[in-house]
Amino acid sequence: MALFYILLLFIIIAAIIAVETRNLLSSVICVGAIGFGGSLMFLFLRAPDIAITQIVVEVLGLIILIRATISRDLTFISGDREFFGTVVSVVIIFVIFVAGIRVFDAMPQFGVPVFSHVQDTASEAYISRGLQDTGVTNLVTSVYLDYRAYDTLGEATVLFTAILGAMVILRDKSRKRIEEPDV
Amino acid sequence: MKGMTVIVKTVSSWVKMLIFLFGIYIILFGHLSPGGGFAGGVILASSYVLLMLAFGRELVERNLPLPLASRLDCLGAFLFALLAILGLIVGGVFFVNFLYQKYLPGSTFHLVSGGTIPLSNIVIVLKVGASLFLVIFMLSRFRYDSKGPAEKLASDPTIGAKE
Numbered sequence: 022m023a024l025f026y027i028l029l030l031f032i033i034i035a036a037i038i039a040v041e042t043r044n045l046l047s048s049v050i051c052v053g054a055i056g057f058g059g060s061l062m063f064l065f066l067r068a069p070d071i072a073i074t075q076i077v078v079e080v081l082g083l084i085i086l087i088r089a090t091i092s093r094d095l096t097f098i099s100g101d102r103e104f105f106g107t108v109v110s111v112v113i114i115f116v117i118f119v120a121g122i123r124v125f126d127a128m129p130q131f132g133v134p135v136f137s138h139v140q141d142t143a144s145e146a147y148i149s150r151g152l153q154d155t156g157v158t159n160l161v162t163s164v165y166l167d168y169r170a171y172d173t174l175g176e177a178t179v180l181f182t183a184i185l186g187a188m189v190i191l192r193d194k195s196r197k198r199i200e201e202p203d204v
Numbered sequence: 205m206k207g208m209t210v211i212v213k214t215v216s217s218w219v220k221m222l223i224f225l226f227g228i229y230i231i232l233f234g235h236l237s238p239g240g241g242f243a244g245g246v247i248l249a250s251s252y253v254l255l256m257l258a259f260g261r262e263l264v265e266r267n268l269p270l271p272l273a274s275r276l277d278c279l280g281a282f283l284f285a286l287l288a289i290l291g292l293i294v295g296g297v298f299f300v301n302f303l304y305q306k307y308l309p310g311s312t313f314h315l316v317s318g319g320t321i322p323l324s325n326i327v328i329v330l331k332v333g334a335s336l337f338l339v340i341f342m343l344s345r346f347r348y349d350s351k352g353p354a355e356k357l358a359s360d361p362t363i364g365a366k367e
Contacts (some may be wrong), residue, residue: 157318
């Protein structure tokens with residue numbers, strides 16, 4: 022349990038540095054450190070699937086962010102914050118904090134799965150019947166490719182649409198000649 | 205971009221095949237051990253991204269051209285929908301695991317088990333890997349060719365001014 026507090030402290034420090042530093046590149050690297058801390062937490066909570074996905078996506082996302090960051094000329098942020106914006110964000114953070122305390126009171130203890138706390142959950146059914154229903158031993162795969170395959174189809178559609186949009190926006194040659202009038 | 209230093213180039217030419225192999229392992233054993241289509245696809249894409257960072261964009265463009273990557277992307281989406289519709293035709297329910305329930309139950313803890321789930325994993329790898337590769341490739345090309353429209357008109361004779 023002490024390990025999680027150390028990791029949590031590490032994540033909080035990295036988040037504070039990511040917000041407060043003036044150098045955009047250090048800020049991006051601190052965002053990466055947050056992701057690595059979360060991935061380690063998943064690993065110690067015995068969720069290796071999530072840990073693998075988290076660390077891999079984090080590395081790739083970090084590379085994308087760094088490429089997008091260091092290509093710009095302005096890598097240092099300067100200037101003071103506005104007074105009104107600070108007040109509004111402090112109020113919002115306070116409201117979320119008060120609501121969060123009440124939510125965390127109702128949640129089960131950290132590291133204890135929900136189905137040991139509540140009876141008749143879906144995850145309990147997946148764990149007890151997943152192997153004979155689908156024949157795979159990795160129950161995470163059995164959930165996202167068999168029980169909840171609609172979700173995966175939706176995710177694939179979202180990804181497809183995102184790529185379509187990116188390729189349309191970032192293409193470098195226009196298909197139409199310039200001198201043609203707009204119809 | 206002409207790539208990074210000799211050290212980075214040497215190391216990445218050693219580890220690129222290891223990363224690719226690890227990605228294939230994650231995909232093929234995704235139904236038996238931690239991993240699966242999404243993680244494996246991202247790992248395969250990141251091996252290409254490593255090549256792109258170390259050796260420059262031109263080498264990757266020769267190995268995996270942009271039209272081929274976008275076709276792989278479309279093929280992945282198409283095959284995943286096809287698997288779902290095959291479930292509807294053969295098993296009667298959209299996305300039903302017809303191979304496991306009717307034709308090929310396989311034996312637990314073996315590579316051939318789980319019916320359509322390993323096939324779906326492979327298809328999702330095509331989808332995710334090609335998509336992420338395309339995103340990073342388009343972003344890097346956007347960065348290095350980031351001339352303004354006026355300069356591009358002046359430098360590219362195929363667009364604009366005829367005279």
